[in-house]
Amino acid sequence: MITPTKGIAPQRALLTIAAQVSLTLTEPMTVSQAWTALKTWRAKNANNSALPFSWFVLALDVLYSLGALQMQNGLIHKAVKP
Structure with a gap:
């Protein structure tokens, strides 16, 4: 998975x-x-496999768990490494 x-x-x-x-x-x-940005990117790059929203959320969870994402004021962004 x-x-x-x-x-x-x-x-x-x-x-x-x-x-x-x-x-x-x-x-x-x-x-x-x-x-929306991910769906647009996948369409532009010929990645036509179905992607449910739940998998997108799990991918966000993976990034957050790895310390690559942060959420502040309702916005997600890449984590800044010190």
């Missing part, structure tokens, strides 16, 4: 989706803006 396996294609692995989310977070966004 987190990494590609025999049953999980690389484009559906949470690390792949998390990386795509990270690419689309060019500025602080609301969750719905990030969801």
